[in-house]
Amino acid sequence: MNSRPPLRPLDDALEALLAQARPLAETESVACFDADGRVLAEALVSPLQVPPQDNSSMDGYAVRSAEVADEGVPFPVSQRIPAGAAPQPLQPGTAARIFTGAPVPAGADAIVMQEDTEAIDEGHVRILRVPSPGQWIRRSGEDITRGSTVLARGERIGPAAQGLAASIGRDRLQVTRRPRVALFSTGDELVMPGQVAPEAMKPGAIYNSNRFFLRSLLQRLGCEVQDLGIVPDQREATIEALRTASANNDLILTSGGVSVGEEDHIKPAVQHLGSLDLWQIAMKPGKPFAYGHVGNAHFIGLPGNPVSSFVTFLLLVRPFLLKLQGATRFAPRAVQLPAHFEWPRADKRREFLRARRDAQGGLELFPNQSSGVLTSTVWADGLIDVPAGKTIARGELVRFLPMAELLG
Numbered sequence: 001m002n003s004r005p006p007l008r009p010l011d012d013a014l015e016a017l018l019a020q021a022r023p024l025a026e027t028e029s030v031a032c033f034d035a036d037g038r039v040l041a042e043a044l045v046s047p048l049q050v051p052p053q054d055n056s057s058m059d060g061y062a063v064r065s066a067e068v069a070d071e072g073v074p075f076p077v078s079q080r081i082p083a084g085a086a087p088q089p090l091q092p093g094t095a096a097r098i099f100t101g102a103p104v105p106a107g108a109d110a111i112v113m114q115e116d117t118e119a120i121d122e123g124h125v126r127i128l129r130v131p132s133p134g135q136w137i138r139r140s141g142e143d144i145t146r147g148s149t150v151l152a153r154g155e156r157i158g159p160a161a162q163g164l165a166a167s168i169g170r171d172r173l174q175v176t177r178r179p180r181v182a183l184f185s186t187g188d189e190l191v192m193p194g195q196v197a198p199e200a201m202k203p204g205a206i207y208n209s210n211r212f213f214l215r216s217l218l219q220r221l222g223c224e225v226q227d228l229g230i231v232p233d234q235r236e237a238t239i240e241a242l243r244t245a246s247a248n249n250d251l252i253l254t255s256g257g258v259s260v261g262e263e264d265h266i267k268p269a270v271q272h273l274g275s276l277d278l279w280q281i282a283m284k285p286g287k288p289f290a291y292g293h294v295g296n297a298h299f300i301g302l303p304g305n306p307v308s309s310f311v312t313f314l315l316l317v318r319p320f321l322l323k324l325q326g327a328t329r330f331a332p333r334a335v336q337l338p339a340h341f342e343w344p345r346a347d348k349r350r351e352f353l354r355a356r357r358d359a360q361g362g363l364e365l366f367p368n369q370s371s372g373v374l375t376s377t378v379w380a381d382g383l384i385d386v387p388a389g390k391t392i393a394r395g396e397l398v399r400f401l402p403m404a405e406l407l408g
Helices: 010-020 159-167 210-220 235-246 266-273 306-324 375-379 403-407
Strands: 027-031 060-063 073-081 095-098 110-113 117-121 124-127 149-151 172-176 180-186 224-231 251-255 274-280 288-294 297-302 335-338 350-357 363-365 382-386 397-402
Touching (some): 095 124, 180 210, 224 235, 235 251, 235 288, 235 297, 251 306, 266 274, 266 288, 274 297, 297 306, 306 350, 350 375, 363 382
Parallel strands (some): 073 095, 251 297
Antiparallel strands (some): 060 095, 117 124, 274 288, 288 297, 335 397, 350 382
């Protein structure tokens, strides 16, 4: 009789994981310059209009449109208005020389761009095209109105949001503190690059690639990483590493050692210090996944195969860490694109195929989808989300998760 528990759907696993991720209570004030990638712990309400007053979107001349009845009409130039100046009201029957971003003078209701004018002499200009009211004028509050919320609490800040915050006068922002994450790998077969030359590697030894991409992924998500290196495949060494990691961290993240082999010591070590659930998730690559607690720290154990570890991090750990920071959006935005390949063999698990856009706007597939082929993750610019039991015909629309969404 098969006593193995059924595979857990990925969406169910993600829901259960996110239910454990209670946002960190501590916040800190950071300079707006340093806020990229952080999560707002406050709503940003604008104290002003942006732009603060009507301004010109072109270099040209401010006029009263009703006074320009015909093309070729000459006007005296009554004032010059650079950006940052305080203009005088526009005198009737005149035009005002104006530059991009400069305030529109009272009385003017249109801007004639420079290309539609002809300078007669230093004090006069000919209007070559009849303007319509409101043309080339940016209205006060067109971008932001006073009292409006420009960025909500829980939004993750990017470069554009930094600029938006600065545009309403904010030089500091209140954000959730960085999650503190302890990272280590398990496995006596693992060797760090630089410690042993390729030609001197022992049979069965491999370089520890997971440690490099996991550390970078954590840092991209705004985490403070405590890297504990490689832990030997020994029960006491694993227990000691977990005890150290749980002291000052919010999350302990490991790769490898979450299956049921005799040399996999993560499960008994975590259970010795806290609690652990081993999940078999219906996803490919991936499947073995562990969640638990060691003291006050969350524990997540990823599979050891590089691509499995990479993809599982993106689909499960990334949203978990974003929720810890109080983010309100952590699901990647998918797009529908045509498959420029065939996938005739359905799998009982939900698959995430490494693919990239081609010159025709469709998707091409990396030829080797093995969970050990890390090359596929460098070549690809996204993952195709294939439901369990699904085949793909050439030209069929598929759900594509861009790497820009998964890595950002």
